[in-house]
Amino acid sequence: MIRILVVDDQPMIRVGIRAILESEQDMTVVGEAGNGRDGVALYRRTVPDLVLMDVRMPVLDGLAAAEAVLGPDRVEGHRPRVLMLTTFDLDDYIYAALRADASGFLLKDSAPDELLRAVRVVAGGEALLSPSVTTRLIENFVAARPVQGAAATVLNGLTDREREVLRLIALGMSNAEIAATLFIAEQTTKTHVSRVLQKLGLRDRVQAVVLGYETGLVRPGGR
Known part of the structure; x- marks a missing residue:
């Protein structure tokens, strides 16, 4: 079972992502957060296998939150995977996400099956970029x-x-x-x-x- 934490400042996006993920027998959402700071705190409480992290959020943005989860705030003995989600495919975000050691970068307008595939690929220990992002x-x-x-x-x-x-x-x-x-x-x-x-x-x-x-x-x- 892939245990997933969803961090996004838009409630409707979180609801939609949860519905897609929990339609699969091998996935479960262990929590949701509306900003990066709460996301980091919830990560430490739930210790998920994978964090779906929005890039642009209030209080603490997703890139800073990813750096925290993958670095100083990482639970000892645990190696989380972070898949960044955004509506923006600007190169600066992509490079920043890779510098933060995120395992993947996916656009929010990707089809549900692309999201599911991305979750499985990243949770399996591989890196993934949105095909359109990779090409550019x-x-x-x-x-x-x-x-x-x-x-x-x-x-x-x-x-x-x-x-x-x-x-x-x-x-x-x-x-x-x-x-x-x-x-x-x-x-x-x-x-x-x-x-x-x-x-x-x-x-x-x-x-x-x-x-x-x-x-x-x-x-x-x-x-």
């Missing part, structure tokens, strides 16, 4: 840093299978989707992903996405 970030990144032929040499230590796994990570696929694409077990996929991150010295899948485009393994608008 990558395009900006590539425009600012044209692909260099020598950059691809960092991939020389990977096997052919690991290079393919990195390519699929860069396309935004989850472990389950990669497993289905390559016709391998999901546990085998997890092993490949871990080895790719370790070999390349990457912190998480977000860095893997950037490296995939930086090296030219994947290009904007193409597969």
Whole structure:
């Protein structure tokens, strides 16, 4: 069961999110808060697996609250996951959320099934960005840093299978989707992903996405 805390300053948004989440047998909402300060306090009382955190809120905004939950206010021995929610897809918010070590960033106008998928992906220990957000970030990144032929040499230590796994990570696929694409077990996929991150010295899948485009393994608008 995925235990979820919803932090958003709009009551109707909280009601809607709760209804979507609790329609699933593997999810339960352990609490709601209307601002970041109350959200941090409620996190410490409920110790959820995942916090759905709005970016713009009164008293304490979601970015500061995420930093608190993931840093100084984190419950000892507990590693929470934070999925940021917002109606704004401005790059500054995205970069700030990633700096706060949030595991995901999703727009509020995403479809219910996208929200459910995001919750499962992030709760499962993977990072996630809204596809539209990811595309724009990558395009900006590539425009600012044209692909260099020598950059691809960092991939020389990977096997052919690991290079393919990195390519699929860069396309935004989850472990389950990669497993289905390559016709391998999901546990085998997890092993490949871990080895790719370790070999390349990457912190998480977000860095893997950037490296995939930086090296030219994947290009904007193409597969």
